[in-house]
Amino acid sequence: MRIVIVGGGVSAVYLANAILQKEPACEVVIVSDESHPPYDRIHLCALVDKSQCVESITLDLNPKVRLELNQTILRIDVSAKRIFSEHAVFSYDKLIIATGSTPKTLFDIQGITNASTFRSERDSDKIAQGIVGKNVVIVGVGPIGLELLDTLMRSPFPKSITLLARKDYLYSQDLSREGVAQLREIFEHDPRIRIWFNDEIVDKRIQEDRITEIQTRHGVIGDPFLIFGVGIDPHITFARDVLECDKGILVNETMRTSDSDIYCVGEAAQLRTSGFIAGRVKECTLQADVAISNMLGLPSKSFTQEVSIDGLKVGSFLFADVTSPTYDPKDTDNETILISHENRIDHYIVNHDLLKRFIGINTNIDLIRLKQLMEINEKIDAAYLYSNRLKSGKGRLVCSCESVYEEELIEIIKLNAVTSFAELKPYSNAGRVCGRCKQDVCSLIAATPVDAAEAARLRSKREDDAKEADLARVRARIEKYNAIHPKNQLSAENLEEAMASFDMSREFNKWVSMITATMHLHPDFEEVVKEGVTKLNKIPIIWLELADCSGNSEGFIKSSHPKIDDLILKYISLDYHELLMAGSGEQSESVLDNIIKYDSGKYVLIVEGAVPLGLDGKFLRIGVKGETGHALLQRVAKNAAAVIAVGSCAYDGGVVAAAPNPTGAVGVAEALGRADIINLPGCPVNPINIVGTLLHFMMFEEFPKLDAKNRPEWAYGFRVHDNCERRGHFDLGEFVLEWGDEGAKKGWCLFQMGCKGPYAQMNCSQVKFNEGTSWPVQVGHGCFACGSGKIAFDQYANHRPLPKENNE
C-alpha cells in the first residue's frame, strides 16, 4: 500500500515512522513544500539565535520513507487518487493531510524584506538576518510571540523590541493580572523591550520593499523589523474543492475526511462534532495514532482530547499550563484560586470544585499529579492546593510525554555518568517523544556534573559490552560454521582475526581482496573456507527475470572473481536462469517445480526486474500456463531460504516505475509485502555485490549485516562522493564546466556537470566495474545514483546539478 503524507512537520514524520513500524511493507511518501527535510518547529527560536542549525533540529525519519521536497500541492484528484504539485503527480492508496497551518498577517507582507511571520526555517533565517540594529516589532502575545520575545531578549542584535498587545493580556486571556505583570516585569527588565497594551498598527510607510516606519496608537517606530505572531489558519486551500471543510478539513473521530481514503490530522483538521482543532504536538500525535489504526485496519481507535500539559519555552522563567479538555473559558461558574509567593504564581481555575486549568509561573508543583486530578475528576479543596505549593522534591516536570522530573533526570544522569543526549538513550526516553523538551534535557545534562572517572569507566564498560557482543556474534558464527562443516573446523583461538575477516563493514578492503582473490580469507582460514565452500555449499539458486532488460544477468556473467565459469561449475548451482539454462518451456518449468518441491527452504531466489501490478499483473506472463510475473514470484519466493532483489528495478521498480509508471511496477519487497528481502540495487548491480553477498551466505549461512533499506552494509555503506577519485578536485573547487573542456581532460570534478555522486550510497568508486576497469566518473560522465531506484530516473538521470542544493 502506498501512503502519501502531505506536510513537512512533526505530524508528518510521526505518521511516517509509526506507519512503517506497524506495517513495514507500506510505501510511504512525504510530500513537503519546504526545501529542508522535516524539522521540529518547536525549536525555531534556536534557529533565530543560531544556537542550533536546521540540520540539528531535523527530525529522525525512517530511511524507507521517500521524501519529496519543494512540492507545493495544488490540487487533489480524488477519483484518480492522485495529488498534483506544479511539477509532479503522486498517486496514493491512502492520503494523509498534515499540512498544519499558515501564519496570519495583518497586511500583505509579500515582497517586503523587513517583515516576517514566524513559522518556518526560512522565517527564522529572515528574522536572524533582519533584526540586526533594527527596532523589532512583534505583533501578537500568544506563545509564539512570547517565546520569540524571550529569544530576542537574549540576543544583542535588536536595537529595541516592541511587543504589541491588541488587548490587555499576555499569553492567554486566562493569565492572571499578577501573571501578566510579572511577565511584563521580566521582559521589560531589559531596557530595549517595551510592551504596549491595547495597541495595534494604524499606519505604516513603505518605500519600495521596505517598511520605513510603523505607526501605532501609542507611537511611531522608525527603521523597524516587523514580526507577526497573530495566529494561524489551517493550511488547506488545495483541499477545499474536494473535501468538506469549515475552518479546517472536517474529520470524524477516526480522523477520516469526507473521502474514505483521505485522513487529516493536526492543525489542518477540524473535528466535525466538536469543532476542535489541535494545536499541541501531543494532540497531533494522538490524532496520528488514531488515523493510522483506522487506515491500516488495526484495532479501531477514536480521537478524544486529553488533558494537555504545555507552557512556554523560555529561558528567563518557568511557565507551565495544564488544561482539561472540558474546560470552557466562557463558563460563568469558573472560579480562580491564586497563590503567589515571591516570583512564583500558582493559578488554578476551578469549576464546581473540579480543577479545569492551571497556569504556573516559576512553580514546582507536580504537573502530572494535576493532570491526574483533572482526568479522574476528583473534587479538590483549596487547602490541598495551598499545601501543595511547597511540595515536590522531584522538581519541575521536564518531559511531560515521559513524565520525567528534573530531580529524577539529574539522578539518572549522575548514576549513569551521562555526558551527552545520545548516552542518555538507554536510561530514559526523556526529550525523544515530542522533542519539545530536548533542549531542556540537554541543558540539564550539561549542567549536571558527573564524576569524570566514573563516566570514563562506564563508557569503557559500554564499549567492552559492545565488543563482547561482537565477539559473541563471531563465536556463534564459528560454532555454526563448525557445525555445518564438521571436516573443516575453524579455530576459535584467534577470534580477533576472525572478527576482522568476518566483519565486512569494518574490514571492507579485506573483504574486497577476499573476493578478488577468490575468497582467500586471512591465511589461517583460506584453505578451510575454500574447501568448505566448494564441497558443501552448492546452494541451489533460482534466478527469475521479471519486467527487466537482462542487464543484471549480463552483468553477472561478467563477474570477475570468481569468474562466471568457476562460479557456475564450482561454487553455486545456478539451477534456473532463463537467460542461460539449456531447457525451455516444459523442460525449464519442470526444473523450477522440482527445486521448489525438493529443495524447499534451501534454495536462494534471485530476482531481477520490476513486478508490474497493473492490469492484474498481466503486463508480464511467464510459462506454459501464462502465470503472471507477480504470481510466479509469490510462488517461488514462498519456500526460498532467502530472496535477493538484484538491480534497481527489483528494488523499487526502478526505471520501469519511473513516472508515469505505465504498468504499475513495484519492487520485489513491495510485491511480496515482505520486509526481509535483501536489496542489491544498481542499474545494473555490480556483480561483485551479488557474488559477495552469495559468498557470505555460503560461508556463514547467514546474510551480511543490512542497512535500513535492507542493503548489505559492506557494499552500500559508502557514499560515492566520499571515495571518488575526483574528490580532491571537488575540494579545491576545480570543476569540469563543459564536456571535453580542459578540466575534463585533466579529470576534474563533474559535480557541475550533474554528477550525483553526493547522493549515491554505493561502492562504485571503490570497486569500479568490469574487473576494476572503469566507472562512470572515470569516463568523465558522472554518476546518476542509479542504485537509488526509480528516483534516479525521475530526478538524477540528467547533466544538471540538483536545484538549490547545499552539498557538504
Add this chain to the structure above:
Amino acid sequence: MSNRKIVIDPVTRIEGHLRIEVEVNEENVVTEAWASGQLFRGIEIILKGRDPRDIGLIAQRICGVCTNVHYRASISAVEDAYSITIPHNAEIIRNLVTLALFVQDHIIHYYHLHSLDFVDITSALEADCAKAVKIAQQYHENPYHNSQGHLESVKEKLGSFVKAGRLGLFANGYWGHETYRLTPEENLVHMNHYLEALRIQHDISKAIAIFAGKTPHPQNLVVGGVTSVADMLNPQRLNDFMFIIKEVREFLERAYIPDIKMVVKAYGESIALGEGRGSGNFLCCGGYRLGNNEQLFAGGVITGHDFDAIEPFDPAKITEEASRSWYENNPPSSPYDQESIPFYTDLNEDGTLKSEGKYSWIKAPRYEGKVMEVGPVARMIVGVVKKSKVIKPYMDRFMSDTRMTLIDFSTSIGRNAARAVEAQICCDYLFDFMSNLIENIKYYDETTWTKYVFEELATTARGEGIFEVPRGVLSHFVRIEEAKVANYQVVAPTTWNASPKDATGQRGPYEEALIGIKLSDPSRPLEVLRVVHSFDPCLACAVHVIDTKGRELSRYKLSTVCAV
C-alpha cells in the same frame, strides 16, 4: 484433424519473455506458428515529457543485452532533430564501443545462448581427447586452447560437475535428442570453447568499459559527443583496448569460425532442406563510416530471395500496424504518427494464445507492406549482392571453405554462419577505427563534443537514429515539442523478426521460418528452439508502444500489500 498445439514458454537462452506456440499435424510437422512477446514495460511512455538531453540514460534501459545501441540511437535521434553533428573523434569512440559490442554479443549468442541446441554436453564426456585434438585441427591449423592436456582438464571439470549430481544450468536439457549431430569429440571441442567464451566475453566487456565506463549500461554519451576524453588521450588506455581486441581476434579466428564450420558440416542436411528459411525479404540500413568514406555495412532491401534485384533502403517506407497485437486497431502508419493504445485481450482460459485474435505485445512493422528479416544474415547477403569491399572478401572466403551458396545462409544454420563472419569483420575493423582515432589525436584534434546552447535550439523538431546493431536494424524516432519529448517510438530488430501476423495474414519471420519443421519428439521440441534461437531474439527491445495523446494505458490500482 488431429493437429495439436505445442506451447513453449519461457523460451530460454534469449533476452526477455518470449512464447512460441506451434501447431503440428499427425507427422509432427509444424503447420502454423505464433510468436508472442509476453512483457510490456512502456519505456517510451516514460520518455515522454522529458528533457530531450536526458533521454539517453532511460532509453538505454530498453535492453541490458544490446545495452549500448539504444543509448546511442536515442542520443543520435536527438542530435538529428537538432542538426548537431558530432566531432569525428566522438563518432569513432562510439563506433569502437558499438562494434566491440557486436563481437561480444555474437560470441555470447552463439556459445551461451544457442550452441546447446547443437552440442550435447553429456556426449562430450565420452570424448577421446587425443582424437578431439586432431578433429579440431581439420577446421584450423592451430585451434584455440586445444592441447590434449587442456581438453582432458575440461573433460574432467565437466565430469566432476556432472558426478556431483547438480547439473545447474544444464539440468533438463535436450541431451540425447536424436537430432544432435556432433560426435563426442566435436561436442568436447565446443564445450571447451563454451567455457573459453565465458572468459572472452568478460574480457571484451573490459575493452568496452575503457571508453564507456561500464557495461552493461555504459555511461559515456551525451548529446553532442562523448565524455571519455581523458581515456581517449591516455595511450595506455588505447593500448589496453587493442590488446584485448587482439586476443579476441585470436578467439574468433581459431575457435568461433572453425566451430561454425564444424556445425555447417555436421548439419549439412538441415541446410540442404532449407530448415528455418523464411520469406527471403531482407532489410539493411547500412552504416558505420570508415576512414576512406566506405561504409562498414552496405544498405539495401532484397525481396523473395531475389539476389539480382536490390532496392535502396528508405526509412519513409516503414509502417507499423497492430491488428494482431495487444493494441487498438489502426491502419498501418509511419512510426512518427503511430498511435497505439494498449488493448489487452488476455490469453485463453488454459493459458494458450488466442490463435485467431490478438496475441502479442510486439507490433508488426512492415516495409512497403512486407515482412522483413533483419540481422547479420541480411547484412551479409546484402553486402555480397552489393559487392561491398568490406563484406564480400570475408563471405567469399567462408563460402569457398564451406561450399555454401548465398541461399544457404537463409536457414537456421546459415544465420549462425553469417553472424560468425560478421563478428570477424567487426573485430578486424576495430583496428581501422582505432588507427583513425590515433591519426586524429596525432594532429592535435582532441575534440569530443560539439558545443550548442540548449536554450537557443529549436523547441519543435523531429529526428531519427537508425543503426545496424547486432540483431539488425534499430530505429529510434523522436518528436520534440516545447523543448520536451512529445512522442517517442522504437522499432528494434526483434520487433521486425519476432513480429506477429498482420491484417493480411502475413506471418512474422520467426513464424514463417518455423513452418514445415518436423519434430522428432514433440515433448522435447528442440527443432523449434534451433530455428527461433538462430534469430538471436531480444524481447526487451522488441515490445514498444507509444500513445501520442498521452492517455493512460489502463486504470490500475496498486495492490494492497499491507494487511487490511
